[in-house]
Amino acid sequence: RxxxxxxxxxxxxxxxxxxxxxxxxxxxxxxxxxxxxxxxxxxxNGVVERRNRTLVEAARTMISATKVPLFFWAEAITTACFTQNRSLVIPRHEKTPYHIINNRKPSVKFFHNFGSLCYIVRDGKNLDKMKEKGDECIFEGYSTQSRAYRVFNKRTRVIMESIHVNFDELPQMASNQISSDPAPECQRMALEHDSLSPAIQRQENV
Structure with a gap:
């Protein structure tokens, strides 16, 4: 609807x-x-079931490649769906699903590798680059409600959403640095779009 x-x-x-x-x-x-x-x-099997199988296979590959715990399975499925809707072109229409529904091309400039190491600024503070990086996290995906990223905070063991995320440029995965403890809780941080950094402001709200 x-x-x-x-x-x-x-x-x-x-x-x-x-x-x-x-x-x-x-x-x-x-x-x-x-x-x-x-x-x-x-x-x-219809298109939907074949599509579901494709997502499951993609999520399985993401989990295996990054070696993150299996309790990130749902996050991997969601992220696979999010990225494929914005990157896979449907031959019949020569457009991505996102383009077909929204009548505009999606931006993929903000895409990052699932399971990569990143840092979140605590409570939106400490934005000075000369200061401490902040909490170490694992990138899990994208918010469906805002421009925020979804990350697993290794200090609090909570999945959070925030726009204040710095990604480690080195090809380092954080998967071997956490244990297979029980699944984390989820927490959504309050976001203020007028506080977006210049780099984020240039992104499309996809």
Missing amino acids: GLQAQVRVVETDKGTKFLNQTLHAYFAAEGILHQTFVARTPEQ
């Missing part, structure tokens, strides 16, 4: 969670055609 696009067809398997009166009534009320296929038949 956010894209102002009407759903015309929904494809599912024949599981009871999809074949019931409640869902049937909803589809009828919304004018949606419900199509079914036999479960566990790869030859009938």
